[in-house]
Amino acid sequence: MIDLKGKEFGRLKVIKQVKSNNRHKKWLCQCKCGNKTIVQESNLISNHTKSCGCYNIERAIETNTTHGMSDTRFYQCWRDMLDRTSRKKNYAYELYGGRGIEVCDRWKTFENFMEDMYESYKKHSNKYGEKDTTLDRKDNNGDYKPDNCRWATYKEQALNKRTNKKYLINGKKLTKKEIAEKYNLTYSAINHRIQRGWDKKDWIKPMREQKLNKEDVIKIRNLIHNSNFTHEEIAEKYNISVGYVSSIKSKRVWKHI
Numbered sequence: 001m002i003d004l005k006g007k008e009f010g011r012l013k014v015i016k017q018v019k020s021n022n023r024h025k026k027w028l029c030q031c032k033c034g035n036k037t038i039v040q041e042s043n044l045i046s047n048h049t050k051s052c053g054c055y056n057i058e059r060a061i062e063t064n065t066t067h068g069m070s071d072t073r074f075y076q077c078w079r080d081m082l083d084r085t086s087r088k089k090n091y092a093y094e095l096y097g098g099r100g101i102e103v104c105d106r107w108k109t110f111e112n113f114m115e116d117m118y119e120s121y122k123k124h125s126n127k128y129g130e131k132d133t134t135l136d137r138k139d140n141n142g143d144y145k146p147d148n149c150r151w152a153t154y155k156e157q158a159l160n161k162r163t164n165k166k167y168l169i170n171g172k173k174l175t176k177k178e179i180a181e182k183y184n185l186t187y188s189a190i191n192h193r194i195q196r197g198w199d200k201k202d203w204i205k206p207m208r209e210q211k212l213n214k215e216d217v218i219k220i221r222n223l224i225h226n227s228n229f230t231h232e233e234i235a236e237k238y239n240i241s242v243g244y245v246s247s248i249k250s251k252r253v254w255k256h257i
């Protein structure tokens with residue numbers, strides 16, 4: 001048996017071994033960028049995994065400089081988006097990556113982002129000026145992806161964040177966030193239900209948590225015990241209720257894992 005505790009692999013320093021559901025040993029590691037991550041032992045020893053993922057993102061940024069756009073504000077918008085969602089030391093990380101907001105895979109490549117967003121960027125900046133053209137998410141709790149993003153002025157962004165439409169549910173006027181809390185649903189669940197045009201009476205139906213598989217439950221337990229994520233954030237990430245996260249933690253459910 002090898003003890004990797006304290007050993008370093010690239011940017012990772014091994015903290016401790018964590019439970020694994022299969023024959024592969026897994027270790028919790030601290031990355032130099034500030035993130036913690038769980039890595040399979042064989043991937044550490046073979047030098048396959050050398051960071052929490054931040055290295056690959058940095059490399060993507062470096063190799064994405066052949067388009068002649070690197071000095072533009074548009075390019076800066078793309079970089080900033082990746083940075084605040086992935087690098088823990090970014091000043092705004094808590095509001096983005098720290099809340100589980102991610103960049104879709106397609107947009108991890110600059111050319112794709114350009115293909116999807118450059119036309120609209122030019123239109124917006126012609127009208128409002130480049131400095132007042134910011135990347136805005138329609139749903140402030142949603143990811144950076146084509147159907148959730150648009151360009152907006154700073155003023156519009158601020159308004160978008162403040163607008164909290166209320167819905168009448170069982171005689172009470174509640175925002176989506178309040179509905180989610182009151183009825184033990186995730187924000188994204190309530191959002192999807194409204195967007196898909198569900199009947200109002202069905203908005204508050206309990207969530208179906210049996211979709212989870214063993215792998216998910218192991219990941220969730222790891223997040224509960226080895227990360228700074230709150231139960232709310234974990235629930236959001238896995239589209240389950242906060243109560244269910246507690247049940248997983250206390251082994252009221254998934255006892256055998």
Ligand SMILES: [Zn+2]
Nearest residue numbers: 031033052054
């Ligand atoms: Zn890292």
